[in-house]
Every structure is written in C-alpha cells, then in structure tokens.
Amino acid sequence: MSISNSIRAQIPPIHPEGYPFIGGFALVSLILFWIWTPLGWIGTVLTIWCALFFRDPIRVTPQRDGLVVAPADGRISMISQALPPAELGLGDRPLLRISIFMSVFNVHVNRSPVTGRIERIAYRPGVFINAELDKASEDNERNSLAISTPHGRVGVVQIAGLIARRIVSFVREGQNVGTGERFGLIRFGSRVDVYLPEGSVALVSEGQTSLAGETILADFRQSDPGLTFRSI
Incomplete structure (x- = not known):
C-alpha cells in the first residue's frame, strides 16, 4: 500500500x-x-x-437477535426508570432509559440500537437547554422513533442540545432497520435516549463511553452467547 x-x-x-x-x-x-x-x-x-x-466511520456491529447497541457515540450520562415520550405510544409506565450525551467532539451519526420495524416517527419542536439535564427529555426539540422487535417495542429519542439546531432523519415509518444501521444525526452537540421494554437490564454503567453501533447496552437473550459481527 x-x-x-x-x-x-x-x-x-x-x-x-x-x-x-x-x-x-x-x-x-x-x-x-x-x-x-x-x-x-x-x-x-x-x-x-x-x-x-461530520465524520462517519465504519463500525463493527455485533449481530444477534436480542442485542441492543448504543445509538450514539458519547458518555452514558443517565440510566434510570422514566416515562417515555407520550407521542411514541409506549405506555404510561416507567421504562428503563439509557441516555447518551454527545459533545461537539463526538461522531454525531446515529445508528439503530436494534433490528426491527419503525412503527412511528414523531417530531416535536422545543427549546434548546443543556442536553445533559434531565428536563431536556421533556422540553427540548426532539425526534422520537418506536421500533417494533420480537422482544418488545424500543423507543429511540434524538434530543437537540444547547448548540444543536437541527435533527436530521434518514428513515421513514414502516421501514425495516438492522442493528447498527444509520438512522439520523443531530448537528452540534446533543443527546440520544433509548427506552427498553419492561424487565430489561442495562449492561453498561453511568460515565461509560459508548460507540454507536458497537457498545452493547442490553441483551434480551443473555443466555445465548452466539454472536457474529459485520462492518457498517
């Protein structure tokens, strides 16, 4: 070479x-x-x-039914039980929420955390406060996806931050997505929340650094070790 x-x-x-x-x-x-x-x-x-x-590096994504991977690069800022956005129709009970904060130095291309069908996409305008704050989930501009999987419905919420002013979506309702496939980006600093079905257990901790499409957040089939990988 x-x-x-x-x-x-x-x-x-x-x-x-x-x-x-x-x-x-x-x-x-x-x-x-x-x-x-x-x-x-x-x-x-x-x-x-x-x-x-705006860099968009190739990622090596683990491929196996039941895996949930990080949708964004950044720092896992919160792991908590929280009500999902009402517009996603995920119910009125708290679900496991894993929040990833992206600084202006992180890759901002977002990737699907699971394999499934996009049932709903809901955009909501809002204000632009620090995306690390918990209230940003309610007040900030956001774009929410509900993805149907054999293990339940997964919510993915792109939240604009203090500097971000545009959420870009690459997908549409009814589209099938694979784990690690690109579904959108947020310009200049932001956050992505993942809402998992009841009973899910996080395999990461607050403060950990995640890589979109590579870091495993949860596993709906923890007893099955058979993993394969592909570059996307």
Missing part, C-alpha cells in the same frame, strides 16, 4: 450532510485570510473541526 493510500485509510469518511457546512467554513476561512492571515488560520482550524464533526 502506498503512503498516500495508507494516510487516506486512516481518515474517516464524511457524511454528505456535512458538505455544505464544511464548504461554508472553508469559504469564510478564505475571506479571513484576505482580511488578516491569523484570522484565516483560525478559520482553517474551525473548518477542520467541522469536518471532524
């Missing part, structure tokens, strides 16, 4: 959603160079950061 190919292999691909933003940052950087060179270098650094924000 040539040196150029080796370097290229180390650079993660960029999601197409990021191209307009990266182009905008690059254009501003050129203007800043014309105004004053030091400002241009600041713009260049910000352009590189923008490109890194």
Whole structure:
C-alpha cells in the first residue's frame, strides 16, 4: 500500500450532510485570510473541526437477535426508570432509559440500537437547554422513533442540545432497520435516549463511553452467547 493510500485509510469518511457546512467554513476561512492571515488560520482550524464533526466511520456491529447497541457515540450520562415520550405510544409506565450525551467532539451519526420495524416517527419542536439535564427529555426539540422487535417495542429519542439546531432523519415509518444501521444525526452537540421494554437490564454503567453501533447496552437473550459481527 502506498503512503498516500495508507494516510487516506486512516481518515474517516464524511457524511454528505456535512458538505455544505464544511464548504461554508472553508469559504469564510478564505475571506479571513484576505482580511488578516491569523484570522484565516483560525478559520482553517474551525473548518477542520467541522469536518471532524461530520465524520462517519465504519463500525463493527455485533449481530444477534436480542442485542441492543448504543445509538450514539458519547458518555452514558443517565440510566434510570422514566416515562417515555407520550407521542411514541409506549405506555404510561416507567421504562428503563439509557441516555447518551454527545459533545461537539463526538461522531454525531446515529445508528439503530436494534433490528426491527419503525412503527412511528414523531417530531416535536422545543427549546434548546443543556442536553445533559434531565428536563431536556421533556422540553427540548426532539425526534422520537418506536421500533417494533420480537422482544418488545424500543423507543429511540434524538434530543437537540444547547448548540444543536437541527435533527436530521434518514428513515421513514414502516421501514425495516438492522442493528447498527444509520438512522439520523443531530448537528452540534446533543443527546440520544433509548427506552427498553419492561424487565430489561442495562449492561453498561453511568460515565461509560459508548460507540454507536458497537457498545452493547442490553441483551434480551443473555443466555445465548452466539454472536457474529459485520462492518457498517
């Protein structure tokens, strides 16, 4: 392998959603160079950061019925029993909720935590407070998915944060998704909540770092060890 190919292999691909933003940052950087060179270098650094924000690396996802994987990169900020958003129709009883907070330095492409059929997608506008706060689940802009699986219905909620201003969805109601497949992204800092059926047990802990499509959050069939993996 040539040196150029080796370097290229180390650079993660960029999601197409990021191209307009990266182009905008690059254009501003050129203007800043014309105004004053030091400002241009600041713009260049910000352009590189923008490109890194929209990176979309390949992930090796464990494949087996019953597995629940992380939908987002970031820090597991909360594990609790909480009422799911009413618009998902998951009932009026508290369910196990695992919350993952994404900083502006994390990968922001979100992946399906389970294999199943998307029964419902519900978007709700809202405010933009710190996504780490518990009240963000109720007050912030959010996009919620209910995914039907043989083990019960799983809720996935994308929550916009203090800086985030746009939730992007790649899927539609009635669509089948596989574990680890991309279903959306949130721009510039946010949170994703996963609501699991009654009786589910978390296999992660608060403060742990998760990788979307790779970290196993729960296992509906903990007695079955047969796992396979695929790159997505």
